[in-house]
Amino acid sequence: MGSEFVALSLPPLLIGTLAAMACALPGNFLLLRRQALIGDAISHVVLPGIVVAFLVTGTIATLPMLAGAACAALLAVAMIEAIRRLGRIEAGAAMGVTFTTLFAAGVLLLERSDTSSVHLDVEHALYGNLESLIWLDATGWASLTDPAALAALPPELIRIAAVFAVVAIAIAAFWRPLKLATFDEGFAQSLGLPTAAIGLGIVTLAALAAVAAFDAVGSIIVIAMFICPPAGARLMTNRLERQIAWSLLFAALSAIAGYVIAGYGPIWAGFSASVSAAGMIATISGLILAWAALAAPHRRA
């Protein structure tokens, strides 16, 4: 049991949990700034980003994929702003125009180009492949202290851990200005804080988390984790510090419970195959939000 668990289940569990928490962190600020759907838009436009990166470089190496996705996310944010300002169109509609168009362009490019040799398709982009991120060199719990085995950890795990650290450190370092600009933009401005730059910074952090998480777990988890854990946490407390702690707890809970239920639930119920872990994680986060909406202490005020 031990060796099988460490090799097959521990890496996906950790990746899922870290991805969920990395998305939930900036999600808190997006939610409070009423930009929750930016996360939705970003995760849709990741697809054209990686397709273009593939067409340019011809490989599905990680770095070009990440760069392409990040460029697409920034392009989407710029396009939304441009449409909103130039056309004087409300933000929601500008967002709808942008992400559907970029997503359609991504699908079209994917169909037109020869990707049969590489693993790149719409389904993969939507729900990732969490279950396949296994640690082949692990023989048991002892491998956790074995440098040779540790070197063969799935690269996605290292990457998502690094991104989670970057996002957490950035938020901790700019805690006061972030908090001020989120709750009272006018006051923050009068203190001389660069509120526009802070807003862009939050969106950039969100894009970073989305791109890294997308790589490992697909875009459904990204959208769900941007919104559901922070929304549930928002109903638990009125203090930002506690809200963030709750959202991290909810995100980790969704990821762990979702992965375990998706992997073992059908087997317990007597079926042979397992179901999509990404989908199940999103489902669990929704159930947690539903519970919060019905029973959380601050669900109204």
Added chain:
Amino acid sequence: MLLDALTLQLGYNAVLVTLGATALGVAAGTVGAFLYLRKRALVSDAISHATLPGLALAFLVAVALGGDGRALPLLMAGSALSAWAGLWCVGKLTRATRLSEDAAIGAVLSVFFGFGIVLLTVIQSLSAGRQAGLESFLLGATAGMLRADALVIAVGGALVLLAALALRRPFLMTAFDEGYARVQGIDTARLDLVLMTLVMAVTVVGLKIVGLILIVALLIIPAVAARFWSNHAPRVVLLSGLAGGLSGYLGAALSATAPDLPTGPIIVLIAFGLFALSLLAAPGRGVLAAALRHRRLQHRVHLRQGLLALAHGQPVYEALTRRMLRGAGLMRADGVPTDKGRAEAARVLLDESRWQALRRAEGLASLAARDDGLTRIDTILTPDQLADLDARMSLQEVR
């Protein structure tokens, strides 16, 4: 080839798809316009993603009962039910908690979609190897469209269109002034529900052609594009329906000309093309029109300031102003005004001093608020008033 497709001569399946896509586009554009004017465009995103679990459940139920899980009307019924559940959740989350509507939309769309994916993997493992083909509803698949499917889509689209047009007055009234609509006896909450039901119907009808991820585009983009061309709400609705229909027709025809041009994305990109054209070229709200207006205003300001400087005998240094004065033959290259320039400068100076006098004139001073530095005073005052003003001015000079 494209011409053949546009004139519906590219084979039976292509004709079915083209007609179906056109009907869908008109219905989506029309309903989308009401949705956009109600400022709730993104609710459609939640509705469309929420169709997935119902689609999968309908398939599972049909298979469990021993039927064919792929019958379109059955799948449409299932997806309508789950879209309705998603809509109910958005409403409940927004009303019962302090979460804003966009958070509720995001939560519902991701959770329902995630649950749908779980069900899809269940179907995959049940049918072990045999493809159920439900994935095609994510992005639409028109290759195997049947005559019955096209009929269902066309009739569904027509019904949605009729319902939307029949309710256009209450829809518009609610969109523009909710309070007034309520006073007029309209149950706005119920009317919003009807609008959302129509959006849901469009989504369900569009599953086969553009798929549930991209149907949002057909609901939002034509309406946003149409809004550029008119400030008159019924005309915006009409234009939006036209833009939607045109996108569906052109997109389906174009995608029939080559095997690897998927219908849904092509339709969306054509709609975006119409939007981009509107953003740039629409008179009034378009970017080009605004830029031209700005340029014209800039020129008028420069010309007037230049003439005032000439009238005061001051030199003009600013490059654009110099260019304009010389171009109009008002100033020579060495900065000396021509005769025409002198006359024009005197006229502008008179205008300016009349405005200043107007500010001091009893009974007329309120009119001075119309002074924007560009309007000629003789377009504001009547000849009598002007004469009166001139009399006051000469009186002041005498004193």
